[in-house]
Amino acid sequence: MNLFEYVRPSSIAEAVAAAGEPGSAYLGAGTNLLDLMKGGVTRPSRLVDLTHLPDLNGIETLPDGSARIGALVKNSALAHDPDFAKRFPVVAEALLAGASAQLRNAATVGGNLMQRTRCSYFNDPASACNKREPGTGCDALGGENRSHAVLGWSDHCIAVHPSDFCVPLAALGAIVEIAGAGGQREVPLTDFHRLPGDTPDRETVLEAGEMIVAVRLPADAAAFADHQRYLKVRERTSYAFALASAAAALKIENGTIVEARLALGGVATKPWRAKAAEALLAGAAPGKQVFEKAAEAAFAEARPSGDNGYKIELGKRVVARVLAMAAAGTPDRMPALPASPFAPIPEGVVNV
Amino acid sequence: MSEIASLPTGSRQRQGSNIGQPMTRREGVLKVTGQATYAADNNPEGLLYAVVATATIARGRVTHLDVEAAKAHPGVVEVLTPQNRPPLALDPDAKLHGFMFRLDLLQNDGVRYAGQPIALVVARTLEAANEGAALLAPQYEVEAPRVDLDGENFVPEVVGPGAPARAETGDFDAEYAGSAKTLEATYETPPQYHNAMEPHSIVAAWDGDRLSIDMPTQGMAMAIDRVAGLFGIPAENIHIRSPFLGGGFGSKGMPAGPQMLGIIAAKHVGAPVKLVLSRQQMYGPVGHRGQTRQTLRLGMSDDGRLTAIEHHTLASTSRFDDFVEPASNASHTLYAAPGIRTTHEGARIDIGTPMFMRAPGEASGSAALEGAIDEAAFAARMDPLDFRLLNYAEVEPISGKPFSSKALRECYAKGAERFGWAKRPLEPRSMRDAEGRLVGWGVGTAMFPAIMFQAAARAVIRADGSGLMETGAHDMGQGAWTALHQIAADGLGLSMDETEFRAGSSDLPDAGIAGGSGHTATAGMALHRAGEDVIAKLTELAVNDENSPLYGAGNVGVVARNGRLVRQDDESRGEPYAAILQRAGLAEIEGKGQGVPDAGPREKYAMDAHGAVFAEVTVDPDLGQIRVTRLIGAFAAGRVINPRMVESQYYGGMIWGISFALHEEAVHDKRSGRIMNANLAEYRVPVNADVPSLETILVHEDDPYVNALGIKGVGEIGVTGTVGAIAGAIWHATGVRVRRFPINVADLLEGAAAR
Numbered sequence A: 001m002n003l004f005e006y007v008r009p010s011s012i013a014e015a016v017a018a019a020g021e022p023g024s025a026y027l028g029a030g031t032n033l034l035d036l037m038k039g040g041v042t043r044p045s046r047l048v049d050l051t052h053l054p055d056l057n058g059i060e061t062l063p064d065g066s067a068r069i070g071a072l073v074k075n076s077a078l079a080h081d082p083d084f085a086k087r088f089p090v091v092a093e094a095l096l097a098g099a100s101a102q103l104r105n106a107a108t109v110g111g112n113l114m115q116r117t118r119c120s121y122f123n124d125p126a127s128a129c130n131k132r133e134p135g136t137g138c139d140a141l142g143g144e145n146r147s148h149a150v151l152g153w154s155d156h157c158i159a160v161h162p163s164d165f166c167v168p169l170a171a172l173g174a175i176v177e178i179a180g181a182g183g184q185r186e187v188p189l190t191d192f193h194r195l196p197g198d199t200p201d202r203e204t205v206l207e208a209g210e211m212i213v214a215v216r217l218p219a220d221a222a223a224f225a226d227h228q229r230y231l232k233v234r235e236r237t238s239y240a241f242a243l244a245s246a247a248a249a250l251k252i253e254n255g256t257i258v259e260a261r262l263a264l265g266g267v268a269t270k271p272w273r274a275k276a277a278e279a280l281l282a283g284a285a286p287g288k289q290v291f292e293k294a295a296e297a298a299f300a301e302a303r304p305s306g307d308n309g310y311k312i313e314l315g316k317r318v319v320a321r322v323l324a325m326a327a328a329g330t331p332d333r334m335p336a337l338p339a340s341p342f343a344p345i346p347e348g349v350v351n352v
Numbered sequence B: 001m002s003e004i005a006s007l008p009t010g011s012r013q014r015q016g017s018n019i020g021q022p023m024t025r026r027e028g029v030l031k032v033t034g035q036a037t038y039a040a041d042n043n044p045e046g047l048l049y050a051v052v053a054t055a056t057i058a059r060g061r062v063t064h065l066d067v068e069a070a071k072a073h074p075g076v077v078e079v080l081t082p083q084n085r086p087p088l089a090l091d092p093d094a095k096l097h098g099f100m101f102r103l104d105l106l107q108n109d110g111v112r113y114a115g116q117p118i119a120l121v122v123a124r125t126l127e128a129a130n131e132g133a134a135l136l137a138p139q140y141e142v143e144a145p146r147v148d149l150d151g152e153n154f155v156p157e158v159v160g161p162g163a164p165a166r167a168e169t170g171d172f173d174a175e176y177a178g179s180a181k182t183l184e185a186t187y188e189t190p191p192q193y194h195n196a197m198e199p200h201s202i203v204a205a206w207d208g209d210r211l212s213i214d215m216p217t218q219g220m221a222m223a224i225d226r227v228a229g230l231f232g233i234p235a236e237n238i239h240i241r242s243p244f245l246g247g248g249f250g251s252k253g254m255p256a257g258p259q260m261l262g263i264i265a266a267k268h269v270g271a272p273v274k275l276v277l278s279r280q281q282m283y284g285p286v287g288h289r290g291q292t293r294q295t296l297r298l299g300m301s302d303d304g305r306l307t308a309i310e311h312h313t314l315a316s317t318s319r320f321d322d323f324v325e326p327a328s329n330a331s332h333t334l335y336a337a338p339g340i341r342t343t344h345e346g347a348r349i350d351i352g353t354p355m356f357m358r359a360p361g362e363a364s365g366s367a368a369l370e371g372a373i374d375e376a377a378f379a380a381r382m383d384p385l386d387f388r389l390l391n392y393a394e395v396e397p398i399s400g401k402p403f404s405s406k407a408l409r410e411c412y413a414k415g416a417e418r419f420g421w422a423k424r425p426l427e428p429r430s431m432r433d434a435e436g437r438l439v440g441w442g443v444g445t446a447m448f449p450a451i452m453f454q455a456a457a458r459a460v461i462r463a464d465g466s467g468l469m470e471t472g473a474h475d476m477g478q479g480a481w482t483a484l485h486q487i488a489a490d491g492l493g494l495s496m497d498e499t500e501f502r503a504g505s506s507d508l509p510d511a512g513i514a515g516g517s518g519h520t521a522t523a524g525m526a527l528h529r530a531g532e533d534v535i536a537k538l539t540e541l542a543v544n545d546e547n548s549p550l551y552g553a554g555n556v557g558v559v560a561r562n563g564r565l566v567r568q569d570d571e572s573r574g575e576p577y578a579a580i581l582q583r584a585g586l587a588e589i590e591g592k593g594q595g596v597p598d599a600g601p602r603e604k605y606a607m608d609a610h611g612a613v614f615a616e617v618t619v620d621p622d623l624g625q626i627r628v629t630r631l632i633g634a635f636a637a638g639r640v641i642n643p644r645m646v647e648s649q650y651y652g653g654m655i656w657g658i659s660f661a662l663h664e665e666a667v668h669d670k671r672s673g674r675i676m677n678a679n680l681a682e683y684r685v686p687v688n689a690d691v692p693s694l695e696t697i698l699v700h701e702d703d704p705y706v707n708a709l710g711i712k713g714v715g716e717i718g719v720t721g722t723v724g725a726i727a728g729a730i731w732h733a734t735g736v737r738v739r740r741f742p743i744n745v746a747d748l749l750e751g752a753a754a755r
Helices: A012-019 A035-039 A075-079 A082-087 A089-096 A100-105 A110-114 A165-173 A219-224 A277-282 A286-296 A308-329 B026-031 B067-072 B125-134 B172-177 B220-231 B259-267 B327-332 B362-379 B384-388 B408-419 B481-494 B518-543 B577-586 B599-604 B643-662 B722-734 B744-754
Strands: A006-009 A024-027 A046-049 A059-061 A067-070 A175-180 A183-188 A211-217 A228-233 A244-253 A254-267 B048-054 B061-066 B074-079 B117-123 B138-142 B166-167 B181-189 B200-209 B210-214 B240-243 B273-277 B292-300 B306-318 B337-348 B438-449 B455-462 B467-470 B499-502 B557-562 B564-567 B570-576 B588-596 B608-619 B627-637 B694-698
Touching: A006 B481, A012 A024, A012 A175, A035 A046, A059 A228, A067 A082, A075 A089, A075 A110, A082 A089, A082 B240, A089 A100, A089 A165, A089 A183, A089 A228, A089 A244, A100 A308, A110 A211, A165 A244, A165 A254, A183 B694, A219 A244, A228 A308, A228 B074, A244 A308, A254 A286, A277 A286, A277 B570, A286 A308, A286 B166, A308 B744, B048 B074, B048 B125, B048 B181, B048 B259, B067 B074, B067 B327, B067 B577, B074 B259, B117 B125, B117 B259, B172 B292, B172 B337, B181 B362, B200 B259, B200 B438, B210 B220, B220 B240, B220 B259, B240 B384, B259 B273, B259 B306, B292 B327, B292 B362, B306 B327, B327 B337, B327 B362, B327 B588, B337 B577, B362 B384, B362 B455, B362 B643, B384 B408, B384 B438, B384 B627, B408 B627, B438 B722, B455 B481, B455 B518, B455 B577, B467 B481, B481 B499, B481 B518, B518 B557, B518 B564, B518 B588, B557 B570, B564 B577, B564 B694, B570 B577, B608 B722, B627 B722, B722 B744
Parallel strands: A006 A046, A024 A046, B048 B273, B210 B240, B306 B337, B467 B499, B627 B694
Antiparallel strands: A059 A067, A067 A211, A175 A183, A175 A211, A228 A244, A244 A254, B048 B117, B061 B138, B074 B117, B166 B337, B181 B292, B200 B210, B200 B273, B292 B306, B438 B608, B455 B467, B455 B588, B557 B564, B564 B570, B608 B627
């Protein structure tokens, strides 16, 4: 294995200082990073282990009603926090639809935002990849790309952002709290990840040494708690990345959608907020037609990046379905197969 | 600590045979407590670690390796390349018989598939060896590879390990031309990789020209032969220990090239060497199931009777060796028709040589045949089970031979009843679950030949009346150790506690191959005969001894019961084994036995295990996601030695069928030839949530011809039938006929749009 330096800072300030060196990488649970290192995909010269830092493990409700999740909170701990799951059920559902129980028990909230694409060309050091090695090209273009992006891609990169968790975070307007050498700053999650453009190697807005310290869900996001769902279509019932997924949250008053939130996963190069669709839904009565219109709007800009045209139709159907599910109401209990088409389906939602 | 909790003890002696009892695995406690040592768990003194460097191109040659950089890395001891690889006694490209496969042992700088070993790094730690391998940074001269079936093909002389590539009965062309209805369908199956949980590994240690090996193998004697040939040493100088395998599925039938590289390295550096393949490295040099494109042409009469079956397979093999998946041969045995023709073609492509993989030929062939039969049934407007019963083969169609036994009708009947098949509507898209998802039911016929190889065993009865049985059998996790122990104990007329059973080491009698679903029959028969032999010798002592209560009983016959020899006409008259041996002044008495296929009956009868698999799937009508919700298999495979192990084998086979139908596929980049999903996250196999609660029905079957124990085989049959049942159920649910495996979400979305 490549020799690297291992640093275990005892404070955020120490961590930020240590990670300011070029070639440094932060280590959370390492569920993604260590695999990449073993495969020779990334070869950091210094690992800054955050897992022993204090104060990044909390799930708290701030005085203004917003929820603040420490960067080191485990995915499973957050999903199974009863208060959090009650206020933001779509986040819990998305978390439980991701990876496997073993991985969720290890993986952290901050790490989830920082995970890399599962594009097989990115993961294969023998392939050309602009994300892994800028300027080498993109072998996914013209290659095996059935699972690649139909939204947000460029001629330089068509890799999908793999996160489930980030999808409801995008929908609910989550804020990412960042610490760096110059102090703390905040970025909306939808601005945290960058589009690939001609620099797909630059995946987030983090500057050298900057780290995620927390993710915050604003108080108004809790107002959607009664009508929010996550739906994920994949080739296996569990332990697979999404072919297409969507998180929907609706505020329904007197039979009218007063506000809608919608984000897409598995189809785009970053967690994808579908604002045009949200605008269409606002003021409408919930119903199949408006949901289908919203689905069209969500994918209006979509185009295949290869043999993945099916994802556009699939994605629209996922959106129409998840909106109908959200309109039917958040279930009292988390289904046994969260976010799965094989979880209980509310009456009248399936096209018969 | 008792190894097995539920075994009978001396104080609670069970009357009757051990065969037929659902014993738990002998080694179960060892495995769940982590005490079972697999090959790579051995760490002899002075051990070094070898790591294979593999080609990232699929065709061409290596022009440069940075050996200097690798050697300069701290901990690296040696780098082996074609330049310094010590000579071998046999050219790795020599092929002296059909079971000898060409190996990549650094014989030259050529690259003939992605993942081929091109160098070997030996180091004091695994990490150093890994980094050394990465530092080699190979450069290549690249040629454009071919990794799919489109292009030039050839007609092979033989398929599989040596079956004729073509077979026929009657006049297919005439029958097909004269058929009232005809149907032609082409099915495709992808390249699949065994992916045993335990990667291929070896710990090799030389002592002069003696070689000690820890290595998982399904065929110890064949492995010894191969190693002896390659290294030019006598077979008796080689000792292989293989007590536990973490699955083999055919990939450990023959020693793999990288394992031989481990032996080369140990010899070259003069120290014991451990070599373990990474998961990714198992996609190349250790075999796989070749991709196929199969075309079925079926002719039938107006009432649905099949008149003509043609099954043609185009299958991949490597550029440098021959193994053509004998998929068409699935049509030899299952359905009756006056005209049957089976043919094969091969395509030479730039991949590692395909090889035996659980139900080789039968699995892919059954997937296509059962699909086509399902299509034919609907074309005849018949229930697919009724259609199968109408075309039931009373004799083996291709040969006209009677079956030694065939309880397939009972399998159909019992499975159908348990499943509730009678309620199946004929039309597709006619069932929904309570929440509106599409539901479909399908059926498939399972079949696997009752193969036997050759094996030997040794039986001993000791002065204290206890027994010992030895055969170098292989436990791949299937429970062979336990089932064979049961046969061994019965062979000696003792309880399992009184019978020591040794297996898993090459210094024991050759137990043949743990493959072809023939291990229990073959090694079991050797044990059975060895038991007969030693009991006969003991009887000889007793009936000739005036002091024995059995004196002179030779005419009426003597049988072994619970550690005693007794008169057949009066079981109260007899004496313990110990008494006989003590009077004779013998410390022990030994017998030997062979397990061999019985040529006479095999000439006269077709011998196969059969089964019927019923599947229910649920499909989301809008989203196309598929889930198998019920799977019931009824199988008849002769005598069942251990119903617990047999059920487990059927379950494993049926889950493999789910995997074949819905998940498994190695995806090549067609430009580079590399497999892009060479890992267990993206090379999909079912997870728990994909597997419904399975049910198997063990249908009773007595077979007087297959062997004296009446054993067929159960290891592979579960895969067959299941794939077709699931594919048929998906069609029944959706009305979309997908003829390419694995069936996926996009297939159903696009299929539904085209409907």
